Amino acid sequence: MATATSSRVTLFEDIFEITSLNPEGKKFERVNRLAASGTTFECDLLLDYNCQIYNLYEGTKMTLVLASTLNLDGSPDDHTSYNPALAHKKEMTLADSYEYVMHGRVFDISYKTGGIVVIAISFGGLLCRLTGDQRHLSSILPDMRLYILVKKD
Numbered sequence: 461m462a463t464a465t466s467s468r469v470t471l472f473e474d475i476f477e478i479t480s481l482n483p484e485g486k487k488f489e490r491v492n493r494l495a496a497s498g499t500t501f502e503c504d505l506l507l508d509y510n511c512q513i514y515n516l517y518e519g520t521k522m523t524l525v526l527a528s529t530l531n532l533d534g535s536p537d538d539h540t541s542y543n544p545a546l547a548h549k550k551e552m553t554l555a556d557s558y559e560y561v562m563h564g565r566v567f568d569i570s571y572k573t574g575g576i577v578v579i580a581i582s583f584g585g586l587l588c589r590l591t592g593d594q595r596h597l598s599s600i601l602p603d604m605r606l607y608i609l610v611k612k613d
Contacts, residue, residue, distance in 0.1 A: 469527050469528060469529055469530075469531070469532065469534050469554060470525055470526070470527050471526045471527060471528055471599040471600055471606060472524075472525070472526040472590075472596065472597060472599065472600065473523065473524070473525045473526075474498040474499065474500050474501050474503060474523075474524060475498070475499045475500065475521055475522070475523050475524075475613055476496035476497060476498050476499065476503075476505055476521065476522055476523075476524050477496060477497055477499060477519070477520070477521050478494050478495070478496045478516055478517065478518050478519060478520045478521075478522065479495050479496055479497055479518065480494070480495045480518055481493070481494055481495075481516070481517070481518055483495050490510055490511060490512045491508050491509070491510060491511060491586065492508070492509060492511040492516070493506060493507065493508050494506070494507050494509065494516055496522070496524075498592065499521070501592055501593065501596040502592065502593070503590055503591060503592030503593075503596065503597070504589075504590075504591040504592065505524065505588070505589070505590055505591075506587070506588065506589040507524075507586075507587075507588045507589075507608075508583075508586035508587050508588070509560065509562075509586060509610075510586070513560075514559065514560040514610075516612070520612055521612070521613040522610050522611060522612050522613060523558075523610070523611050523613055524608065524609070524610055525554075525558070525607075525608070525609040525610075526590075526600060526606050526607070526608055526609075527554055527606060527607045527609060528604070528605075528606055528607075529554075529607075530553040530554045530555050530561075530607060531553060531554070532552060532553060532554060554607070554609060555607075555609065557609075557611070558609035558610060558611045559610060559611045559612065560609070560610040560611070561607060561608070561609050561610075562583040562584070562586065562607065562608050563583065563584075563605070563606075563607050564581045564582050564583035564584065564586075564588070564605070564606065564607075564608065565581065565582055565603065565604065565605050565606075566579060566580070566581050566600060566601065566602055566603060566604045566606065567580055567581065567582050567603075568580040568602075569600070569601075569602050571594065575593055575594050575595070576591065576592065576593065576594065577591070577592065577593075577594040577597050578590075578591045579591075579597060579600050581606070581608070583608065588608060
């Protein structure tokens with residue numbers, strides 16, 4: 461079930477249906493840009509991802525979560541210590557429930573008419589733009605560090 465804020469960890473969660481891949485043409489060999497629509501909160505998503513390590517296709521549904529930490533108890537992390545190669549040696553994290561995880565920073569939030577907000581996030585050069593009702597995206601703040609977690613449904 462999709463929730464806007466299901467815990468102290470989750471800032472936003474919804475199921476998205478991918479409507480197109482590379483809507484403006486493929487620009488980089490290892491990167492795809494997907495366009496998707498949220499099924500519960502009706503947000504629009506543009507997301508760059510590494511297509512050499514994770515495959516997504518038009519028509520695919522995926523769960524997308526924005527989280528402030530990977531710690532399941534909600535305790536803050538330093539946003540530098542996650543190492544997937546060592547994950548099996550530590551206790552479980554939120555990342556263990558997802559297939560694709562990136563860490564980034566909110567670099568712009570624009571407020572539009574009718575209560576619409578546009579949030580831009582950079583994941584080391586891979587970009588995300590999430591557009592929707594500000595009531596569902598109010599937990600996401602300027603300059604915030606966060607994780608994006610994805611799994612196919």
